[in-house]
Amino acid sequence: MKQKTETLFAVTAPGLESVCAVELAALGMDEIQPEAGGVLFRGGLRELYLANLWLRTASRVLVRFGEFGCRDFPGLYRKAVRLPWGRYLKPGTRLRIRATCRRSRLGHTGRIAETLEQAMEKALGAATQTGCDKEQLLLVTVEDDLCRLSLDSSGALLHRRGYRQDIGAAPLRETLAAGILMLLGWRGETPLFDPMCGSGTFLVEGALLALNRPPGAARTFAFMDWPRYRPGLWQALLMEAQRQGREACPVLAGGDRDPAVLEAARRNADRAGVGHCLILRQAEAGDWIPSVDRPGLAICNPPYGTRLGRGEEKAIGRTLDRLYEKIPRPWQRVFLAADPGPADAMVLPLRRLAALQNGGIRAALLEVT
Numbered sequence: 001m002k003q004k005t006e007t008l009f010a011v012t013a014p015g016l017e018s019v020c021a022v023e024l025a026a027l028g029m030d031e032i033q034p035e036a037g038g039v040l041f042r043g044g045l046r047e048l049y050l051a052n053l054w055l056r057t058a059s060r061v062l063v064r065f066g067e068f069g070c071r072d073f074p075g076l077y078r079k080a081v082r083l084p085w086g087r088y089l090k091p092g093t094r095l096r097i098r099a100t101c102r103r104s105r106l107g108h109t110g111r112i113a114e115t116l117e118q119a120m121e122k123a124l125g126a127a128t129q130t131g132c133d134k135e136q137l138l139l140v141t142v143e144d145d146l147c148r149l150s151l152d153s154s155g156a157l158l159h160r161r162g163y164r165q166d167i168g169a170a171p172l173r174e175t176l177a178a179g180i181l182m183l184l185g186w187r188g189e190t191p192l193f194d195p196m197c198g199s200g201t202f203l204v205e206g207a208l209l210a211l212n213r214p215p216g217a218a219r220t221f222a223f224m225d226w227p228r229y230r231p232g233l234w235q236a237l238l239m240e241a242q243r244q245g246r247e248a249c250p251v252l253a254g255g256d257r258d259p260a261v262l263e264a265a266r267r268n269a270d271r272a273g274v275g276h277c278l279i280l281r282q283a284e285a286g287d288w289i290p291s292v293d294r295p296g297l298a299i300c301n302p303p304y305g306t307r308l309g310r311g312e313e314k315a316i317g318r319t320l321d322r323l324y325e326k327i328p329r330p331w332q333r334v335f336l337a338a339d340p341g342p343a344d345a346m347v348l349p350l351r352r353l354a355a356l357q358n359g360g361i362r363a364a365l366l367e368v369t
């Protein structure tokens, strides 16, 4: 890959595109362009590695591998075989192809996948089915007879930082938790309190943000199996990240009524190397507020899900009213809940900050005003 010549795309959940663009700008990326579902940017190997290492809000980083007009399968094969497969894939790689088609003559996604596999085999000059245990994801979109191929450089989704092995009910994705903190402009300088912290996702992501630690430092990525992987460059970026770390952490406090999930939060935080930053206490929401020297952000995501009945939603609404009445005003008081959901039953005045998705359910980020 030549320096600064690739089009890269950071995929995000809906609603997180703008914060991801801010993250990319902070990393010094060029030609940043938010789109629905992610952010385009340009870069070489260094930028590709940096994005995977540092982006807190992206779920994958893709390399735009090929783009060409195409109206029939022989044409698809002819053009695909000329793509630089050998730059990214070793002979023997197993491809997992995810294809979508709209308003195009190539209407058969299964046949698109077969044709591309044949093109790759021909280009790499070796059989591709070798029993290799790793798969390389190739995303293909054909729209208005324009075919776009993108290779996934991340492998496991980027919310899998590696630290969260213990979970409670309905944990937040790490990318969503980090994205919400960033959307709220929380920079790790003021206290963070989650009174329904479950497995501790807001708190651990908050600690990583406050300490300026990269979320991807402890995991592996698909690009590490590519033929031009440069382990020396990766190591240099890890060392650079270590030098950029900060020591000071504000109060990061979590409460939950369930002692088992607090244990899970403790173990997750220890695995992430931030256990020393967290104060955790078993408490009913509203019964315990951590003592702090200045106000900060009080945030939670109360129980939610399609199975919650109207009565349960009302009860959660009452709990949130009681909770946020007890947290004095200079605190910023925010929660993420299903939309529609418990907010409809609340008395406290609310402001809608963002429309998001949580576990495939429409969710709203709401602030008590």
Ligand SMILES: C[S@@+](CC[C@H](N)C(=O)[O-])C[C@H]1O[C@@H](n2cnc3c(N)ncnc32)[C@H](O)[C@@H]1O
Pocket: 168, 169, 170, 171, 172, 173, 195, 196, 197, 198, 199, 200, 201, 202, 255, 256, 257, 258, 261, 283, 284, 285, 301, 302, 303, 304, 319
């Ligand atoms: C949706 S989960 C939070 C998930 C969490 N953000 C995570 O990422 O793991 C909701 C949590 O609220 C806790 N909870 C529910 N009602 C509560 C109450 N009245 N007081 C304290 N905790 C409560 C539950 O035990 C559960 O852990």
